[in-house]
Amino acid sequence: MRKSIVEPLVEALRTVLPPVGAVSLHEPCFTGNEWNYVKECLDTGWVSSVGKFVDRFEEELASFTGANCAIAVVNGTAALHVCLLLAGVLPGDEVLIPSLTFIATANAVSYCGAVPHFVDSNERTLGLDPVKLEQYLAEIVDLQAGSCYNRKTGRRIRAVVPMHTFGHPVDLDALVDVCERFCVELVEDAAESIGSYYKGKHTGNHGRLAALSFNGNKTITTGGGGAVITNDEELGRLAKHLTTTAKVPHPWKFNHDMVGFNYRLPNLNAALGCAQLEQLPRFLAAKRQLFETYHGVLRGFEGVRLMSEPEFTRSNYWLQAIILDECIADQRDIILERTNARGIMTRPCWTLMQNQPMFTECPRMETPVAQSLERRLINIPSSAILTDVAR
Structure with a gap:
């Protein structure tokens, strides 16, 4: 039987985030003009x-x-x-x-x-x-x-x-x-x-x-x-x-x-x-720092990948995302429930467009990767204000 990663993952996220209070998925930062x-x-x-x-x-x-x-x-x-x-x-x-x-x-x-x-x-x-x-x-x-x-x-x-x-x-x-x-x-x-x-x-x-x-x-x-x-x-x-x-x-x-x-x-x-x-360079630096901090605490989790920028790109890291391996995809909803219950706002990826009721008859190719990502992806708190850079 596979060991649950839920509680260790929640605790790891909490080490990056404020120790008390609710943490939004993403909120604006108004500290300039x-x-x-x-x-x-x-x-x-x-x-x-x-x-x-x-x-x-x-x-x-x-x-x-x-x-x-x-x-x-x-x-x-x-x-x-x-x-x-x-x-x-x-x-x-x-x-x-x-x-x-x-x-x-x-x-x-x-x-x-x-x-x-x-x-x-x-x-x-x-x-x-x-x-x-x-x-x-x-x-x-x-x-x-x-x-x-x-x-x-x-x-x-x-x-x-x-x-x-x-x-x-x-x-x-x-x-x-x-x-x-x-x-x-x-x-x-x-x-x-x-x-x-x-x-x-x-x-x-x-x-x-x-x-x-x-x-x-x-x-x-x-x-x-x-x-x-x-x-x-x-x-x-x-x-x-x-x-x-x-x-x-x-x-x-x-x-x-x-x-x-x-x-x-x-x-x-x-x-x-x-x-x-005027503050965008600072926000971008803060989001990159947040990615590095998450990467440090999540690198040891088997079956969990923190989404990183693809080769030849420099990402703004707007929303941080973790992607579960298929073998533990069934733990996604439990992770969502536990994190939100602990005041850590997380969310799944969007429902695929092909499954939205107004678009079910639209043409499409086979979408195995999109369907897999939909089952396995979780967004985690990503605000620039979660680091010292943007405060």
Whole structure:
């Protein structure tokens, strides 16, 4: 009979965390200029979607990520929706996304009237597996006049959307090659990966468009918020126009030249984001230190692996994750119960998209790795404030 690792694991986690009180999975850290910048918005009355902090946040975000343009929007899902529209995704198209992802990835595809097409993940990166994807597409698609078609459904496959799970970049070079071979657009769901790099280049710069998120539980937060980033300046201008109700600039007339969206980020939120960006290097250092501390106390646990950054990447370690071997996967739920009962917030991975009731009829490849990870993965407390670096 296998020995239970539950109690030793709980005790090991507790040595890293505060000895008393509840510990959240991830909480924001407001120790910089947040109060000053938000107060300036209130004092001046610039609280809506126009103001100096919106412009500043976009400029500094572009500078940090290395992108030519950053367009701040109300949340990461809105950002991804706009990215897909600008990538040419039309109603009836298919978009390849990992089954192991947050629901927003699939929802954004659905907002376009398109169909999510689910693919498997890679054990090492937790993200979309480009090797399996290439083999799969070679079996099911036809290339016609520079477009990719699913011969089983007859629908065009327009784009592929990798999601950098918990901040760990996927194998982007291999994925770019797949996209070029099969004539599909690469749109990065970089919602979780601000501060993550693949071979020295920030995530979000490997396709024409990418989406970031600044939700309250992200590495930096604007409360709610997101951004489109792109190196195509024309797409950047169009993204800003589309997210500002497609209003034609004029001192007083309300003319609009396309169906647009009221997606712009308010100045209040951008003020928070500017203050958070100032502290981002410190947050990243704190999260890396937290990973090292966890690694030190967990390395002796047989059958437990702490997720580490894949080769050729530098992860932001947004959410720390432990992965159980298959032989002890049946202890996952007990670990979740015991940790939460002890005030240590943990959670399982997301339910696979292919098992969500609204997506069960969507096309998909076989997903053995995603299904296995779903059974074995546990997120553990990951806040930057859990280390001395961010306090």
